[in-house]
Amino acid sequence: MCFESIIPLAIGTALSVGGGLLNKNENDTNAANIATARNDVLASQLGKNNVIANESRGVFNDRLAQVQPAATGQLQTDVTGQRANSINSNMPTINASTFPGAADSSSLVKSSVAKAIGDALATSQQRATAHAKLGGFGDTFQRMGLQDTDASNKIGTSIGFAQANNALTPSLQDFAEQETYKPNSGIGGLFQGIGNAFGSYAGAHG
């Protein structure tokens, strides 16, 4: 190999290697920019969903506070009281003087009537108290169910928002990629071509 062929070969090799490195560098930069753009979109969508998730978490935490033992006990006390009020306010009042024959009966009969209806009313009131207490259990769980439904409505709406955001994310990432993508400058390829030409020249005169 003569000296005049070594120099072109060395130049060709340097240009080819340099062009390859330049291509690789541009490809890496492009890939990194695309990845950053896609990640930015993802971060943006996750940020939106995070706000939605915080709303849902707030609704759930409020609901969770409502089912703590103290709150549940208070709810049961309240609804049992409401049912007891509904029942007790509907109980009849005692008025022995309105009974048939009350006017011309003996005092013994009158007192017997008063005692009999008093006893009957007391029995009914005891039953009313027990009835209200029994019904209070069902009322408590019904109210809790209604509170669950209300929370579900709100969280369900948020879930819909988050799902829509998630569904849009791939498309938005693709758009971001398209906007970020830049084709290679071609300089690296040009260097590689020139390097190949030098190599060919060196081979022809070697």
Place this chain on the structure above:
Amino acid sequence: MCFGNSNYGQGQAKNGAQVDQYGNPASPAPAPQTIPQQITSQEDARQASVRAGNSSIESAFSKFNDPYFADFEKSFKDYYNPQIDTQYNDAQGTLEAGLARKGVDRSSIAATQFGRLFGQYSDQREQIGDQAASAAGELRGKVANEKSSLYALNSASANPAQANTEALARSTALVTPPAYTPLGSVFANFLSPYTAYSQAYSNNAGAGYKSPYQKNNNSGAVVQ
């Protein structure tokens, strides 16, 4: 072009600034959005619409509060209490008559029976109060179901105007009173012995007719 300016209603002031058809300065046109911006803004608008629809639903259903259900309970009682009161008054009369036929209407037996009748009456009133509370709870459940349906509908349609219309329609439908059957005869069992006694007493043919002029068992006598 021979048809003139195609931007009808818009013009140009002498200084070159764009003006609208009334000569007022035209607002600058918004910068065109990119497709991703259009997508996100449309989705944001949809979510805002859903939120607005939910607010409309909450507003329409706000009338179904504790006073509303308390009023419903009262209406329930107002429907059934007069029926039970009337039946009780009638039952008192029937009991009084039955006891009088037996000659014990002014006795401790009568006192006991009136006490038992009053006990049944107060039990029935207690039942009505309890049923009123249960009916109000059932109505609360119906309201919640309707509300949930509207929430789902609103999320699906993302049209707050439609959700508002539906909410008003359904909340109006909810206030239509359901059919409640009137009470049956609640004191029938208690009074049945007395009514049976009364009927049997009325239907009793009693002893056959016996002529006071008949002194023996002969078939007849000839008056001469």
